[in-house]
Amino acid sequence: MSSAPPILALRNARLAFSDKVLFEDLTVHLGRGQRAALVGSNGSGKSTLLKCLAGIIDLDSGERFVQPGTTIAWVPQDQEVPAGESLLDFVRRPDQTRDGVRAEKALLERHRAEHALIQAGLDPERTGGPLSGGENRRAALARALARDPDVLLLDEPTNHLDLAAIEALETTLRGFPGTVLVISHDRSFLENVSTATLWLQRRSLLVMNRRFSEFEAWSEEILDREIRTAERLNKHIERETRWLHRGVTARRKRNQGRLRKLEDLREARRQRQVGRSSVAMAAGEGPPASQMVADLHRVSKSFTGNGGSETPIVRDFTTRIMRGDRVGLIGPNGSGKTTMLRLLLGELEPDSGRVRLGRRTEISYFDQARRDIDAAETPWRFLCPDGGDQVNVRGHLRHVVGYLKEFMFDEDDAKSAIATLSGGQRNRLMLAKVLARPSNLLVLDEPTNDLDMDTLDRLLETLDAYDGTLILVSHDRDFVDKLVTSLIVLEGGGQVSEYIGGYRDYLRQRRAAPAGAVKAKRPAKEVDAGSGPDRRREGSPRKLSYKDQRELDGLPGRIDDLEAEIAGLNERLAAPDFFVRDPDGFAAGAARLQAAKAEIEAAEARWLELESLRESLEAGKID
Numbered sequence: 001m002s003s004a005p006p007i008l009a010l011r012n013a014r015l016a017f018s019d020k021v022l023f024e025d026l027t028v029h030l031g032r033g034q035r036a037a038l039v040g041s042n043g044s045g046k047s048t049l050l051k052c053l054a055g056i057i058d059l060d061s062g063e064r065f066v067q068p069g070t071t072i073a074w075v076p077q078d079q080e081v082p083a084g085e086s087l088l089d090f091v092r093r094p095d096q097t098r099d100g101v102r103a104e105k106a107l108l109e110r111h112r113a114e115h116a117l118i119q120a121g122l123d124p125e126r127t128g129g130p131l132s133g134g135e136n137r138r139a140a141l142a143r144a145l146a147r148d149p150d151v152l153l154l155d156e157p158t159n160h161l162d163l164a165a166i167e168a169l170e171t172t173l174r175g176f177p178g179t180v181l182v183i184s185h186d187r188s189f190l191e192n193v194s195t196a197t198l199w200l201q202r203r204s205l206l207v208m209n210r211r212f213s214e215f216e217a218w219s220e221e222i223l224d225r226e227i228r229t230a231e232r233l234n235k236h237i238e239r240e241t242r243w244l245h246r247g248v249t250a251r252r253k254r255n256q257g258r259l260r261k262l263e264d265l266r267e268a269r270r271q272r273q274v275g276r277s278s279v280a281m282a283a284g285e286g287p288p289a290s291q292m293v294a295d296l297h298r299v300s301k302s303f304t305g306n307g308g309s310e311t312p313i314v315r316d317f318t319t320r321i322m323r324g325d326r327v328g329l330i331g332p333n334g335s336g337k338t339t340m341l342r343l344l345l346g347e348l349e350p351d352s353g354r355v356r357l358g359r360r361t362e363i364s365y366f367d368q369a370r371r372d373i374d375a376a377e378t379p380w381r382f383l384c385p386d387g388g389d390q391v392n393v394r395g396h397l398r399h400v401v402g403y404l405k406e407f408m409f410d411e412d413d414a415k416s417a418i419a420t421l422s423g424g425q426r427n428r429l430m431l432a433k434v435l436a437r438p439s440n441l442l443v444l445d446e447p448t449n450d451l452d453m454d455t456l457d458r459l460l461e462t463l464d465a466y467d468g469t470l471i472l473v474s475h476d477r478d479f480v481d482k483l484v485t486s487l488i489v490l491e492g493g494g495q496v497s498e499y500i501g502g503y504r505d506y507l508r509q510r511r512a513a514p515a516g517a518v519k520a521k522r523p524a525k526e527v528d529a530g531s532g533p534d535r536r537r538e539g540s541p542r543k544l545s546y547k548d549q550r551e552l553d554g555l556p557g558r559i560d561d562l563e564a565e566i567a568g569l570n571e572r573l574a575a576p577d578f579f580v581r582d583p584d585g586f587a588a589g590a591a592r593l594q595a596a597k598a599e600i601e602a603a604e605a606r607w608l609e610l611e612s613l614r615e616s617l618e619a620g621k622i623d
Contacts, residue, residue: 007032007070007179008053008151013062015045015052022048023203026062030151035173035180037190037212040200042408042424042452046183047077049200050153053181073149077156077423077450079140081128087117088124091143108146116146121165133160134333141169154182158189159423159449162333163475185451187212187478290358291604293441293469294321294344295611299353301336301343302494312494313339316353319488319498323358323440326463326470328480328502331490337473338445340490344471345443359563364439366430368446368473375419379404379429382418383436393436407432408455423450431459440468448476477503544614552610555603562600569593 006029014024022045030036030053040046051057054074055064066072081090091113117124120142122135131139137160144152152173158166166189173180173193181198184190190197190212197215199206208218296319302312313336321327321344331337342348346357373382383391383400390397404414407428418426427450434442442463448456460482463470474480480487481502489497489506499506544552569589572578579586 005067006030006065007067008072009065010049010052010059011063011065013052013064014060015048015057016060021203023200023205026203026205028053028198028205028207030179030181032150032179033177034196035176035193036182036196036198037194037215038181038183038198038200039190039212039215039453041454042422044200046200047155049205050074050155050181050183054153067150070151071147071149072151072153073144073147074153075140075144075155075157077159080136081131081139083127083129085128086124087122087126087128087139087142088113090128090139091116091124091146112146113142116142132333134162134165137161138165145172149178151179152176152181154180154184156183156185156423156450158184158186158475160446161475162335163330163477164332166475185448185453185456186476187453188476290360291323291601292320292356292608293323293325293358293361294319294346295354295356296320296343296350297354297356299343299350299355300494301339301348301350303339314343314350314490314496315494317496321469321471323469324467326472326483326485328484328487329471329473329490330475330480330487330503330506332492335490335492337490340488340496341443341445341471341473359559361441362437362439363441363443364434364437366434366442366444366447368449372433373418373426373430375417377418378415379409379418379421379432380414382429383433391436394438403436404432424452424455427451428455435462441471442466442468443471445473446475447472448474448479543617544610548610548613552607552614555607555610559600559603559607562596562603566593566596566600569596 009027009029011027013026013028015022016024026049028049038046038049048057051074052059052064054072055066056074081087088110092108092110094107114124117139120138122138122142126135128136137157141154141157144154157169161169166186170189170192173182180193182190182193194212195209197208197210197212197218199208199215199219206222208215210218296317299317300312300315302310304310329337329340331340339348343350343355345363346355349355380389380400383403389400391400391403392398393403401411401414409425409428413421413425418429421429427447431447434444444463447459451459456476456479460479463483470483472480472484481504484502486501487499487503487506489499491497499509501509543549569592573586573589573593578589
C-alpha cells in the first residue's frame, strides 16, 4: 500500500474455520499515517482480518509483522461498558495490545481518561448497563483514542452514532497522526476519511491507493479485466464473470434512474409544500391507503424530568405526509426522534395541536432495538412462530428456507440459534420479517446498521420499488440522500423543521439560511385550491363559507359510507360461486367497486382541499 516501511502487515496469510477458507495467500501492508477503508460483503471475513491484524486471532499460516513498540487499539463491532462499571474505570482499564501481546499495563492516567470521555460528550461518572448503543460506542472510541495508539482498527464505528457524533469522529480521524483501518457500511463516512481502499473478495485482498469515492469505478475496471481474462478460459467462467459485471453495471444504471425518479418525487413534495405554515428483497403493498397518511397541525410535546424541569421535544410543528411520500427523520441522539415517530403514527397524544391519521393504514415497523427477536430462537422459528415450514410472504406461502435464502441465509443458518448470528445477519432477519408483511406505510428505524454495501444496495432498490409511504430514521447520509423526498429535522430545544430533499439538500438550505434562522423557508401564501380570486381580496372573511364548511363536515361520514360499501363489495365478489350464479350481478358489482374507489379518492382529495383552505383562512394567510 505504501513505499514507506509498514507499521503493521500480514504476508501470505491464510485462515480457515472448519472447511470454510476465509482468505489465503493474503498480503497487506499498513503504512504510518494511512487511513484505509476495508470493504467486502457480509461473511467475507473483514472483522476476522481486523482481529488477525490486532493479534487477537492467530493465522493458520503466513506471517504477521508489527514494528517494535507499536501500540494497536482495536474497537470491535459490539462493545458495551459492563453493568455497574463507571465510564472512567472502563476507559482507564488496560485492554490494549502492544506488539500483538496483551499488555497488563498500569491504569491510564485519570486526567487523560476524563478528557477523552468529555471530548466524546460523556459523563465519566456514569455507569454501564443503562447506556444507549450510541453511548457505548462513544465510550469504546474514547477508550481507544485515550491511549494515543499508533494504529486504530475500527469495526463499524458509526453504528448507533448520530450525525453530529459521526461528523466529529470524521474530524478526529482526519487529524489522527497514526494509521487507521476502518470497516464501515457508511459510504459518506468512508469517502470523508479514507486515503486508500482494501477490497476483500474471493479469499483475496485487492488494494486501491485512492479514496473510497473512487471504489465503484475501480471495482468495475477490475471486473472488466476479469471478463477479458475469462474470454481466454472456458465458457463457464466467462458466463459467471459476465453475470457479475452485468450486476455492477446494471446497478449503476438503476442508481442513475432512481436518482432521476427521486428528484421528480422531491419536486412533487416541494409543490405540495408551497404555502404551508411552519437483498433479493421485495416489499408488498397492503390495502390502498388514504391520500393523507398523517396530518400534524401546530403540534407541541414535552416531557417533565425527575427534577421537575420540562424538556421540549417539538413546538408548534406543522406538516402533512401524503401517500407515496418518503420522509426521513434525523436529529442528535436524545433529541426525541422516537417521540416524533410515535406522534406521527398516532401512538402518542400531543400536548397541544392536532394529529390526524389517514384511514386504511397498514403499518410494517422495523425496530432498531430488535425487541421482537428472541436470541434463543432460530430464524426458522422466528419466521414461523406457529410451527411448520411455511412463511406467509405478502399473502403467498413460501418455504421458510427458500425465503431466507433471498436474505443470504443457508439451511444451517436457518436452524442455528439467533444468538450465533452476526449483527448484519440479525438485521437481515428482521428485514425478512418486516418486508413479508403487506403494508402501505413502512416505518424503518435505523435499518442500515451492520449491513454490507451489497445488501444496502438491494434494500435501496426494494424501497425504491415500494409503492406505499415510507418513514425512515437513519444516520446514514448516503442512504438518506438516495431515498427520501424530505427531511424532518429535530434541531433540539423543541425546534423541528422540514426540508425538501435529502441530507445534502438540507445542508445547502441550512447554509443559505440567514444567521440565526433555523426553520426552512416557506412561502407566505397558502395554496388556495379552487377557491377563486375573490377569496384573496382584502377584507374577505377568514373562515370557510357556510357551503364549504357544511361540505367539509359531511365528508368524513361520506368516506365512512364508501369504505363500508367497498368492504361489502369485496366480500361479495370474493364468493367462489358468485360469478357462476350471477355473471351480470358480478359484472355490476365489479363496476360499482371501481366507481366507489374513484369516489372515495375524490372525497379524500376534496377533504384535503377544504381542510387546507380552512387552516389557511384561520391562520390569516389568505388576505
